[in-house]
Each structure stands twice: as structure tokens, then as C-alpha cells.
Amino acid sequence: MSYLTIYKAGSRPTQRANPEYFTGTVWMEPVIDAPGPARISAAKVMFEPGARTNWHTHPYGQTLQVLTGAGYVQVEGQDRLDILPGDTVWIPPHIKHWHGARADCVMVHLALQEKEGASAADWLEPVSDKDYAG
Template sequence: MSYLTIYKAGSRPAQRANPDYFTGTVWLEPVIDAPGPARISAAKVIFEPGARTNWHTHPYGQTLQVLTGAGYVQVEGQERLDILPGDTVWIPPHVKHWHGARADSVMIHLALQEKEGGSAAEWLEPVSDAQYKAG
């Protein structure tokens, strides 16, 4: 009996992200969607220039690790912040936010979050072009 699961590189290719939850072109490359009782899910997220998430929250918060490119993250009611390679962002539970690439750059980040009731996020309305550009 094996206690490990190994996903070989390239065995789970990136897939286009659900356009109901993203603006622009975004690709998701799965890292882990652990079986219960574990709750962790993680993905490498590739944002083409100007692409972004909708506003959303996470039941247990979210950690973002920027791998390459340049992007933004914003909490509702606060100013938009720049994020760059090597930056790690912690978003607390139930905090409404969005993240994505700058208009002139691809951005790739690792997104880690925990699921509650099978869901890791509550997806809300899109980030308007005006909100995105407002900075």
C-alpha cells in the first residue's frame, strides 16, 4: 500500500480559468487539491497582462507567492498594492479582495488556500476597468 501520491511534472497541464470568476486570460496549473480531512488547495496561476480575479473571499484566508512578473492586490476600501517576484501576500479569512497582473506584464503566482464545505473561495462581482485602473 502506498501512502504517497506523486503528480509527475506535466501530467496535469494548465487549464483556462473559469471566465465567470476572472477578467482577461488566466490559466490555472493545479498543485494540490488534497483529499479530506486535509483542506489545502493550491495552484500556479498565470495572468496575462491586465487579467485579474473577481472580488472574492476565502473562508480560511489565502497566501499568494509571486513567482514572476508584476501585479496588483487590493483589499476592498484600501489602495491597490504592487506585488513583485518574491513577495508573499497573506489575505485574512473573509476579507474581500482581488489580484491580478499589471496591464504591461504577465504575473504568475502560487495561490494557497483551504477549503470549507468543498469550496476555497466565495466569488463575487468582477473588478471593473475603472476599479482596476484607479490604483
């Protein structure tokens, strides 16, 4: 009996992110969607220039680790913040926020969150151009 699951590189294809939840072109590469009782879900997410998430929340919060490029993250009612490679962002549970790439470059981040039931996010309205511009 094996207690490990190894997902070989390239065995799970990169997919275009659901356009209902993003503005612009976003690609997602699965990292893990662990079986219960674990709740962890993680993906490497590539935002083309200007691409961003909709406003959303997470039932148990979210951690972002910026791998390459440059982008933004914003909590509703607060200033938009710059994020760069090596930055780690913690967004607490149920906090309305968005994140995405700057208009002039790609951004790739690792997104880690826990699921409640089958869902790791509550997707809301698109981010306006005004909010994106800061």
C-alpha cells in the same frame, strides 16, 4: 501500501480559468487539491497582461507567492498595492479582495487556500476598470 501520491510533471494539464471569475485570460496549473481531512488547495496561476480575479473571499484566508512578473492586490476599501517576484501576501479569512497582473506584463503566483466543504472561495462581482486602475 503507499502513503505518498506523486503527481508527475505534465500529468495534469494547465487549464484556462473559469471566465465567470476573472477578467482577461488566466491560466491555472494545479498543484494540490488534497483529500480530506486535509483542506489545502493550491494552484500556480498565470495572468496575462491586464487580467485579474473578480472580487472574492476565502473561508480560511489565502496566501499568494509571486513567482514572476508584476501585479496588484487590493482589499476592499484600501489602496491597490503593487506585488513583485518574491513577495508573499496573506489575505485573512472573509476579506474581500482581488489580485491580478499589471497592464504591461504577465504575472504568475502560487495561490494557497483551504477549502470549506468543496469550496475554497466565494466569488463576487468583477473588478471595475476604475478599481483596477487604482
